[in-house]
Amino acid sequence: MTQLYRLESPRRSFHLAVSDGHQLHVEEFGLETGVPVVICHGGPGSGVCRSSASYFNPQRYRIILFSQRGCGQSSPQQLTHNTTEHLLQDIDSLLSYLDISQCVLAGGSWGATLALLFAQRHPERVQGLVLWATFLACQSDLQWLYGVSGVGAQFYPERYQIFSQGEGDYKAVLARYAQLLHSDDEVAVRRAAQQWHDWDRQLSVGSQAQRYQLDHEQAVVQQARIMVHYFNSRCFIEEQQIFHQAERLKHLPVWMVHSRHDYVCRFAMAQALADQLNARLLILEEVGHCATNAVYSEAIRRAADLLLCKLAH
DSSP states (O other): OOOOOOOOSOSEEEEEEOGGGOEEEEEEEEOTTSEEEEEEOSTTTOOOOGGGGGGSOTTTEEEEEEOOTTSTTOBOOOOTTOSHHHHHHHHHHHHHHTTOSSEEEEEETHHHHHHHHHHHHOGGGEEEEEEESOOOOOHHHHHHHHSTTSHHHHHOHHHHHHHTTTOOSHHHHHHHHHHHTTOSOHHHHHHHHHHHHHHHHHHHHGGGGGGOOOSSHHHHHHHHHHHHHHHTTGGGSOTTHHHHTGGGGTTSOEEEEEETTOSSSOHHHHHHHHHHHTOEEEEEOSOOSOTTSHHHHHHHHHHHHHHHHHHHO
């Protein structure tokens, strides 16, 4: 049985004004004087996931969740002034506002991407990293997810035909969705957003798809728009940037959890990064990309506890 930490109501919840008229929704849990851990959610665009706080011991960690620009309860729900650079600046602003000089960074999938990028930008502000289902945002990752030779097209060719809108090149698929999701035809927008969401859900959770639901129709549209916005620009970073800057993190304690059978984020890529970082890599078998799996959740909790032990020494 999974022994996650009991999640109480947030100790406090607030909105933080950042640049260009954006405001971040922030929630805090755990011990006010504990080791600060900032959890970056996935997507891009999924918003705060409170269950991720339950991986961290609330009697030892000060747990900080926030919704990235344009999603969740952050405002406005817009793509303007919304790039990876803006998100990294927002994390810096959040730490400064909370008067936190150093923290642990955590996140899964796109959240792991963002945590790694911030740690590479500001290694002096990071005590350690807890990452799961790490996404590296390389061109080959996008080909893997959305191209005709990718994992989804090979495992689910009949569904890929519907998703790809007749396109085969991943760049053309992304460009097509960028057009559809900003159409003046609201019905076409909703249909495209649902097709995008269904494809993402199929690759992420497979047979657990019924457990992965967004709250309402507008959330489906907004997350699809944000994901396409970022992926259409290869997440606004240089090709293989995380690998090229890995040396900056070799002094940090890093725990990574990854499933060998993750269809979204390839295990080989995570293993290569773990080797570069000298990270502790916890390898899971027979589970996919979804961290709500009991085995996956327990592994993340264990990694968070082990990092505490490392920091205590």
